[in-house]
Amino acid sequence: MSGSGATLWKFGSFAVVMALLTTCLFFIFGGYRSGPANGYSAVFKDTSQLKDGDTVRVAGVRVGTVDSVTLRSDNTVLVRFGADRLTALPDFMDLFREAEERVQAHHPRLRAEAIGYVEVWDDAERLGAEEVKLNACLGAARDGLGGIDLLVRPYDATEDPELWGTAYRWAERAASAGLGLTVHVGEFATTSIAAALRTPGLRRIGHGTHIADEPHLLDDLARSGVTLECSLTCNVVLGSAPTYEDHPIRKFVRHGIPVTLATDLPVHVCTTIGREYAIASILGFSTDDLRTCTRNAVAASFTTSTRRAALLDDLRRSAHK
Numbered sequence: 001m002s003g004s005g006a007t008l009w010k011f012g013s014f015a016v017v018m019a020l021l022t023t024c025l026f027f028i029f030g031g032y033r034s035g036p037a038n039g040y041s042a043v044f045k046d047t048s049q050l051k052d053g054d055t056v057r058v059a060g061v062r063v064g065t066v067d068s069v070t071l072r073s074d075n076t077v078l079v080r081f082g083a084d085r086l087t088a089l090p091d092f093m094d095l096f097r098e099a100e101e102r103v104q105a106h107h108p109r110l111r112a113e114a115i116g117y118v119e120v121w122d123d124a125e126r127l128g129a130e131e132v133k134l135n136a137c138l139g140a141a142r143d144g145l146g147g148i149d150l151l152v153r154p155y156d157a158t159e160d161p162e163l164w165g166t167a168y169r170w171a172e173r174a175a176s177a178g179l180g181l182t183v184h185v186g187e188f189a190t191t192s193i194a195a196a197l198r199t200p201g202l203r204r205i206g207h208g209t210h211i212a213d214e215p216h217l218l219d220d221l222a223r224s225g226v227t228l229e230c231s232l233t234c235n236v237v238l239g240s241a242p243t244y245e246d247h248p249i250r251k252f253v254r255h256g257i258p259v260t261l262a263t264d265l266p267v268h269v270c271t272t273i274g275r276e277y278a279i280a281s282i283l284g285f286s287t288d289d290l291r292t293c294t295r296n297a298v299a300a301s302f303t304t305s306t307r308r309a310a311l312l313d314d315l316r317r318s319a320h321k
């Protein structure tokens, strides 16, 4: 890899990560409880004095309580526990910046922004729990939360004006709190795409793979100026695209749609942002094309104008090395 290629790779690995890694972190650090608990059970050989009512922790954060501990005939122990539905810790942004600093100790040029993930459900109880999460995001905007990622259920399968009406109202609330907005849509079907493109303040679409199925959707997206977050590995692993070769990413670029490379679920689908850039390179993206993806990611990032300008400047300088 040449010097400028190496710089680009390093740059890509921190610039694009802004949008996606952060959603996962939101949940890792989520722990402020609301709504009913979900029941889980597990069998252990040794429960070391575990008893009813004990706290269940994941990575040090309280996520629920032990409901019952039962000794089984084979001397193993069945533990049932309730995990509270996670929303958001009030001090989430402090934890996020602390995490960013820890990563910067090893990767000084990394810059990350957090986004919250909110779903719209056709179910009053779930919708209520999601609205609590939305309100937590609106509050966290004051502490630097960058945006929200909206997903309307049934995922990719509804044009229901009432559900999308809720999504539009929530999007407007997010925009007036200064939050950026991305919508997860078009991963497995075309049904919800037109409704998603009408979301007020929409700046990015997550996946959108099936937008390529319909020429009028491609035209609508190109006209909207909305940026598309392409997650090549995630799309192939989950069946959104049949193969890397068949992924419509090159079609999007040819259509003048600003495209970024992203990971979506890096742990689940076993990838890194560097690997996504390497795959795009194998698919025929030149170094300049990859740099354009990074520039698109920075331009569409949910960050401060100062931070965005500094990143774009950094990118310009790396292009001339």
Ligand SMILES: [Zn+2]
Residues within 6 Å of the ligand: 184, 206, 207, 264
């Ligand atoms: Zn996704």
